């Protein structure tokens with residue numbers, strides 16, 4: 001009996017304390033839930049509850065119902081609400097509302113176009129196009145870099161530096177080395193609107209730096225101190241890269257309390273990627289030869305590489321979609337084909353996910369660049385009549401190669417909703433969509 005009374009007593013004391021400290025409790029409970037029930041969203045129900053009205057009991061009930069083993073219906077908490085609430089989290093507020101968008105893609109997946117959607121945001125965005133290019137280039141010259149884990153760490157550290165506006169980690173990989181922090185060799189500087197603004201555009205020197213001029217104007221070599229200052233003055237940062245291989249390798253970056261990172265993984269139909277690479281890269285000559293032979297050696301390194309890429313991308317997406325604790329609400333999967341079909345809507349979705357207001361400039365850019373025809377001869381051009389362009393590959397890739405891709409990338413295609421075709425007729429029949437409706441949450 002005594003024990004019973006003391007339990008009741010303890011409960012009463014606890015409730016009184018909870019009543020007073022309900023704020024703290026709700027914060028602590030977040031942590032408990034996060035630790036014990038990683039498949040549930042820790043924030044929405046508690047943050048939504050009106051604790052004054054509901055009282056500590058319902059708070060406790062809610063807390064208990066969320067612990068492992070409890071059954072409940074949590075399907076009704078909308079993502080939109082949760083996105084807003086993320087900004088109120090204490091653990092992540094040292095970025096002062098600054099958002100860091102990392103666009104993860106592969107070559108020929110439409111990443112230039114999607115990156116541009118962020119680049120065009122306007123004066124509050126600092127965007128970098130493929131800064132890891134420098135790392136990859138320098139390390140493939142040296143011997144030490146063949147370690148996947150070590151390489152991932154370098155990529156991560158360079159990205160972290162750039163998100164914090166620190167160009168030092170990147171600077172070590174720029175070749176030739178910058179002199180007095182000034183370089184004419186920053187890869188695709190002209191793809192970054194913020195690196196072509198007045199503050200960072202030094203006077204152009206004729207001929208010498210012709211190659212590195214900005215699209216909108218001519219600028220001299222880049223002063224990295226100025227680039228860093230420009231970066232610091234921008235509210236939001238975005239980086240596009242095709243070089244990160246394993247989503248898990250980004251965990252320390254995502255958990256860095258100085259950053260508020262949002263990852264957008266972009267995928268595309270692997271048959272389209274192959275078709276596009278065959279058109280753009282000379283290293284894909286072999287595929288063309290195989291297509292003519294009608295014979296593809298399945299154990300060839302190239303085919304294995306294709307399979308490896310498909311598996312890697314799929315496994316990263318599996319990690320992201322499984323919503324591990326460190327990635328909750330920080331991961332979004334986007335299919336290029338959906339962006340091509342609904343560019344405005346998808347752009348809005350991505351901005352909403354990123355927590356960045358969609359700007360009139362970005363809207364204008366999308367309107368202009370999804371309705372004009374493609375500029376011929378510019379392989380990297382993001383100007384395209386997007387929906388039509390996204391399907392062109394169906395008429396350029398030999399069916400033999402389609403069959404190979406379908407064989408080695410089947411799990412990838414199933415996961416992302418790319419329809420397998422059994423014959424060439426279907427492949428080139430435009431009224432047959434190869435895209436299954438999918439929502440990725």
Ligand SMILES: *[C@@H]1O[C@H](CO)[C@@H](O)[C@H](O)[C@H]1NC(C)=O
Pocket residue numbers: 050052053
């Ligand atoms: C909590 O609920 C009470 C009663 O319904 C209401 O008056 C109050 O405005 C609510 N507070 C918040 C923060 O929603």
Ligand SMILES: *[C@@H]1O[C@H](CO)[C@@H](O)[C@H](O)[C@H]1NC(C)=O
Pocket residue numbers: 073074075076
């Ligand atoms: C959960 O709630 C949703 C929306 O209210 C409803 O459609 C669904 O059937 C419920 N599921 C369960 C298991 O109660």
Ligand SMILES: *[C@@H]1O[C@H](CO)[C@@H](O)[C@H](O)[C@H]1NC(C)=O
Pocket residue numbers: 073076
């Ligand atoms: C789910 O949300 C809708 C709209 O907000 C609401 O009308 C409905 O009652 C909710 N269902 C549950 C089970 O909470």
Ligand SMILES: *[C@@H]1O[C@H](CO)[C@@H](O)[C@H](O)[C@H]1NC(C)=O
Pocket residue numbers: 090091092093094
């Ligand atoms: C978050 O913001 C609150 C209030 O603005 C502040 O007290 C707290 O120290 C901040 N947390 C971090 C980690 O910066």
Ligand SMILES: *[C@@H]1O[C@H](CO)[C@@H](O)[C@H](O)[C@H]1NC(C)=O
Pocket residue numbers: 147148149150
């Ligand atoms: C690769 O990196 C990991 C972790 O940094 C290390 O444990 C391992 O020894 C490295 N392997 C080689 C061959 O350098």
Ligand SMILES: *[C@@H]1O[C@H](CO)[C@@H](O)[C@H](O)[C@H]1NC(C)=O
Pocket residue numbers: 180182223224225226
């Ligand atoms: C680069 O910019 C900084 C900041 O304005 C300036 O102090 C420095 O002299 C510049 N470097 C060169 C080589 O012009």
Ligand SMILES: *[C@@H]1O[C@H](CO)[C@@H](O)[C@H](O)[C@H]1NC(C)=O
Pocket residue numbers: 425429430431432
């Ligand atoms: C293309 O597919 C549609 C829809 O299945 C079908 O009706 C049509 O006959 C097909 N066209 C050709 C040329 O096979």
